[in-house]
């Protein structure tokens with residue numbers, strides 16, 4: 001075996017590697033020069049037949065050549081890969097100076113705008129937000145709110161029953177009872193925004209599903225003045241400083257005394273017009289002082305604690321705030337309606 005022979009193989013390999021222009025060709029050269037059956041490798045396997053004094057030098061030389069061919073193939077591979085990438089990058093350039101597609105901003109449903117505003121107003125007064133289940137028990141929806149089985153007030157709150165004692169809540173008031181039970185005799189100041197349900201006709205002013213915000217404050221020495229001041233502040237923040245409120249005696253089984261709260265009509269400022277049916281006022285919510293029975297049933301001593309509660313219809317506030325003429329528009333997802341409340345980009 002002569003050095004010459006090896007040098008020939010080396011030169012040939014280097015030649016073919018440097019002139020190959022595809023990775024497939026390189027792959028072939030790898031097999032040709034480095035695979036087990038290649039000339040170089042078969043020379044390696046015959047080393048044992050050489051006289052010992054030649055063997056070492058020849059072995060070294062063969063290994064050097066093998067390593068150099070491997071290296072040359074690897075370098076060529078990298079070179080080709082780089083060239084391919086550059087070619088690809090050149091052919092796939094994009095013109096980033098073109099204006100991009102406009103992202104359309106959706107409009108927030110005015111229902112949620114108003115719900116968030118009401119919530120913020122009460123959070124700023126120190127209320128916390130409570131939550132409760134929409135599927136309620138008869139116990140929490142009625143009994144614990146002083147509305148026993150045969151109470152006529154149940155007639156106005158017919159709803160969807162899951163079983164005799166499970167129903168879709170007719171108001172957010174059951175959250176009052178849940179909160180009192182959890183608070184375990186401690187003072188309370190919460191609101192609860194949430195969905196409510198009733199078996200009702202669906203028309204411009206009624207819907208089988210609507211939403212309320214419940215309010216409940218319980219502490220020592222709470223009186224109706226606190227209720228009035230709280231609601232007055234709410235109305236002025238929500239509808240403007242000029243709005244006045246009026247409390248009218250009313251009836252709810254869970255409050256005593258109970259009140260209906262009206263605000264001065266935005267259209268006529270209280271003089272009387274077609275909007276307010278000549279009365280100068282528009283009703284917006286119900287409230288009152290928590291009934292002693294409700295306090296007692298839910299773990300508060302009515303001789304020590306007193307409280308006020310209220311329930312606000314969210315859609316009603318939104319309707320008055322934006323002059324919306326049909327409650328169903330909140331739920332229909334009609335973009336012509338929603339786009340009117342789109343935030344300016």
Ligand code: DAH
Pocket residue numbers: 170171172173214215252254255286287288308309310311312
């Ligand atoms: N739950 C009543 C309803 O749905 C609204 C209401 C009235 C809630 C008076 C109250 C309240 O907390 O004190 O008609």
